[in-house]
Amino acid sequence: MNWDDLKIFRAVVKTGGLKKAADKLDMHHTSCARRLKMLENDLGTKLFNRLPSGYRLTEAGQRLTRSADIIYDEFNDIELDLTGKDARLEGDIRITLPIGFATHLLMPAIHEFMQLYPDVNLDINMTCRVRDLAARDADIAIRHVDNPPHSLAGKRVIQIYRSAYASHQYLKSHNPVNEPLDCHWLGWGDAENHLKWPQKKKFPSIPVRGNMYSDVLQLTAIQDHMGIASLPCFIGDVAPGIRRIPTAEAEPNDWIWVLVHRDMMSNARVRTFMNHIALAFEKHRDLLQGKAVF
Template identity: 40%
Template sequence: MNWDDLRIFLAIARQGSARAAAAKLGVHHSTITRRIDAFESTQKTRLFDRLPSGYALTLAGEELLAGATRVEDEMNGIERHILGQDIQLRGNLRVTMPDALAVHFLMPDLVCFMETYPEVNLEVLISYEVYNLTKREADVAIRVTENPPEHLVGRKVGCYHCANYASVDYLAAHALPKNTEGAYWIGWDAPTPYPDWVRKSEFPHIPMRGRFNNAIAQLAAAKAGLGLARIPCFLGDPEPTLKRVPPGQSAPCHDVWILTHKDLISTVRIQTFMDCMSKAFQQKQDLLEGRCPALSA
């Protein structure tokens, strides 16, 4: 039984469709359908029912799923063990992190790392999804979390602060904080006019308008003059068209960790990358923790 066939089987079983499995594995969906058809033919067993809604496991498929998952765990363990012995400062390095940190905070440092270590092929996976480091979906994760998983190792590199921002023109048009009439919060993730985070803010009676469930989208909406945005200081303070809404204090929001699997921590390129990014966070603590309001004044 071919391990690549099992990988495709597992992807379809987890994703529920050939197109979603193809996107997960980075291949064309026709390759997925052709390979799974051939796999079923070789095994002389139908593993999936092809339904209008997608692929559904048959009883035989469900039985194979348990065994294939165990094989996957063994293969991933072998790969991590081999990679963990690597003492070469070269090779591929897959790193996952949120877009706001990559684009607005770490990009110069990522570029510097790539220029300093040209034989390390850095692949940055921009996502809010939690990539599975145990399954080698990524080698390093920079995560916003208060409770990193126990099977991962690393370090807390900071705690980013948030503050309230609005465009310079928006603040000129509204007499905040004395008069809040006609002002709006830019909504995050609640459909109600006064979600919990609004009620706990300095302006609990300003209603919410719209929904932008992404920090970079919030930043863009605030710059365009939609209203007040509660965003990380490392996004708001460097923007010349934004100012903190008086009184302008920032507050701690979330911890940031840099993590890898315990089997990979001795890999030189992973150690080196984690050290470089940890140093970058340390050098930018003032920006991360909201001590650079003059940038947005």
């Protein structure tokens, strides 16, 4: 028997419905239904009668409710004890974040956190892989994604905006609007995915050339006059030697998330760092949304 399945069972009991239980647990209702069915299969008995008015406990479900409440109380006591011991702001935090956030936005905030909490050691790894958290390779992941995995918890902070950029020198000899075939995009991933970029849709005739899997790498390339790149506005609007190409606007893209594994949400130093970084993003809202004026 899985304790996570028991938590879903208790939530359905308390709320009287699958959808309400899923909302309470911040899960998708289909995932809750699947896990509940697995629990019934493991126990070899039906726990609920599914009625139009809601979920009603069977006799077996009523017996399990009493046992689940006892187990919950025991786990809650253990969690409170461990949380109290872990409430001190000292120890390690393993952080993973994209290189662009590290080098162009968050380092002052990270420096400030280290000054405020000298007993907390930050172990920082620059990568874009969300699965680091699921594998417990990191405690916190800062990501720009639309839908993070359901196994993770965290804060959805601000939507990131992007635009199309090239160097001043490149735009002196290339005209993306009137002579698009003489220009080219710097690619990132499969060529067909480039058509999903809002900027690419406005300039469909500009061909794509090469692949460079990093905003910072693409920035370096366009600063060396190699072509046009789709960049986050917080990088492109402040980088020297480049500007938005003619008629390009700031377009909304993915959301910024500060994510943790659900088991880490009660960790005091992790929560403190999450709040600190979320506030740092909020301070840069205009820059992230392409509204900053320089």
